[in-house]
Amino acid sequence: MSESNCIFCKIVRKEIPTEIVYEDENFLAFLDINPRSPGHTQVIPKQHYRWVWQVPNAGEYFEVVKKIALAQQKAFGQKSVWSRITGEEIEHAHIWIFPAPSTDDKGNPSAEGLPLSENAPSLVKSDLAHNAEKIRAALS
Numbered sequence: 001m002s003e004s005n006c007i008f009c010k011i012v013r014k015e016i017p018t019e020i021v022y023e024d025e026n027f028l029a030f031l032d033i034n035p036r037s038p039g040h041t042q043v044i045p046k047q048h049y050r051w052v053w054q055v056p057n058a059g060e061y062f063e064v065v066k067k068i069a070l071a072q073q074k075a076f077g078q079k080s081v082w083s084r085i086t087g088e089e090i091e092h093a094h095i096w097i098f099p100a101p102s103t104d105d106k107g108n109p110s111a112e113g114l115p116l117s118e119n120a121p122s123l124v125k126s127d128l129a130h131n132a133e134k135i136r137a138a139l140s
Helices: 007-012 058-076 125-139
Strands: 020-023 027-031 041-045 081-084 095-099
Touching: 007 027, 007 041, 020 058, 020 125, 027 058, 027 125, 041 058, 058 081, 058 095, 058 125
Parallel strands: none
Antiparallel strands: 020 027, 027 041, 041 095, 081 095
16 A cells, blocks of 8 residues: 555545644554544554554654553553554554453453443544543643
């Protein structure tokens, strides 16, 4: 896939609107439009790489992922934040990070990961802006 057709490259170029939670010179973090849980974030390099393993400054990349995960813990009151690196769905390096979809009474992730607790923020897409603001505030 060429950079001109890559949906994540279009997001980097601001051709597609999204809820950005973090941006620096090399990386962009934005909310997933089909979240696994409130605050589900995609962290991508701004330069097009097919795989996470091709990103030359991988240490810096994972520091950004860590920063967002810690903000998610704070913003959503979750002890557990999950991550996923696969890359088959979009041909641009990306790391998913999202608060655990379900926890037990002690805040530990449940085996099945479903459903959300009753007091968890909604997964309604209209809540994306609110959830993005919560993460941005937790980064401050």
